[in-house]
């Protein structure tokens with residue numbers, strides 16, 4: 001209440017000082033003060049009188065009979081705990097019965113796996129296995145404590161240093177859980193009153209970070225730089241206040257929801273022009289983009305220090321789990337006391353940190369992995385470029401190959417049904433495991449739905465041909481049955 005009153009008075013003051021020149025304004029301001037107080041006091045009295053005049057609740061004189069109590073109890077229907085169960089909620093996802101490598105077992109049958117983001121094919125790799133086994137024998141499984149108290153183990157520090165050395169950044173910090181990295185980092189820096197300009201296609205973990213930050217969120221069109229520019233222009237132009245508050249642009253290097261790649265050079269140009277900071281999630285580009293897998297900055301030849309904050313989950317290319325944030329020493333240090341996911345979680349199991357170190361070492365020593373991944377993506381693109389009813393909608397360099405329906409059925413629900421039918425039959429009839437963009441009801445992303453194919457350096461040419469042939473055959477069948 002007090003704040004509201006103060007705001008009212010300052011608003012009135014602003015108005016007054018615009019309308020009158022200085023000496024006059026002093027007098028009028030005084031008048032406004034008295035006047036403002038009077039209005040508020042009269043209002044308060046009115047509210048108090050109104051409350052006093054209301055009849056207070058009087059319990060009925062006679063106590064309720066047993067029967068009346070029973071009837072009331074029978075009538076009472078509590079609010080349901082959850083919305084009604086629909087048919088699609090009942091569908092069971094396929095269960096893997098072996099490692100999630102390029103080939104895996106589902107229902108006892110070996111299938112080609114395009115559903116795991118195992119970009120470098122490192123799942124089950126000898127080097128990763130060995131480093132995990134060594135670590136497990138030395139430290140056991142968990143750490144049973146958060147980093148800041150008693151959960152810091154030497155491998156955590158080694159892993160942070162390894163990531164910084166690989167990326168050429170001053171410092172890094174590890175998180176225990178992939179997606180909580182970004183949704184802890186955003187609210188660690190972005191607070192109420194700050195402005196975040198964000199791509200409308202960001203995945204759920206980013207959305208959650210935005211929600212938790214309580215900042216003012218402004219969306220721009222998915223991966224559209226003219227929309228980003230006009231949005232930055234709009235939120236800064238004529239807004240003197242905006243100069244004083246913190247402003248961020250939040251983007252993903254490769255969008256999980258579309259396979260698009262963010263044009264970093266243009267984003268950096270705009271952030272420097274409009275004085276914003278950039279938060280970049282590299283969960284799907286770390287270990288993938290650039291000539292040595294160092295991510296989006298390497299891909300665009302942009303110095304990595306131009307990006308203020310970089311985050312990434314380690315559950316994709318590195319085939320382990322947890323995540324990291326990297327940037328300046330100050331950015332990293334701030335999180336050690338102020339980032340909820342870091343401060344309050346038990347630290348990353350030491351063997352996962354060892355696995356991450358082994359994976360980065362392996363990538364650095366074997367750049368051929370990256371050329372294999374790139375060749376695989378190009379081959380699949382070539383094979384999928386002339387499907388009858390699906391179009392390629394991702395960036396040709398993205399390991400997430402995203403296919404959209406050429407002609408939508410008119411509703412997201414109808415499209416999903418069609419796509420689900422395609423992936424079900426591709427799995428059952430041809431033993432190829434691909435997935436649709438299944439979105440949780442929590443996810444606010446409104447980008448078109450489609451098929452997502454996660455390409456791995458571990459796939460062989462015949463795996464890729466099997467997938468494209470199966471897709472060609474099954475989509476033609478499903479669509480002809482529909483027609």
Ligand SMILES: *[C@@H]1O[C@H](CO)[C@@H](O)[C@H](O)[C@H]1NC(C)=O
Pocket residue numbers: 099124125126129
């Ligand atoms: C790594 O461990 C898994 C699980 O035991 C095993 O299936 C796989 O063959 C191992 N990889 C190598 C290269 O030995």
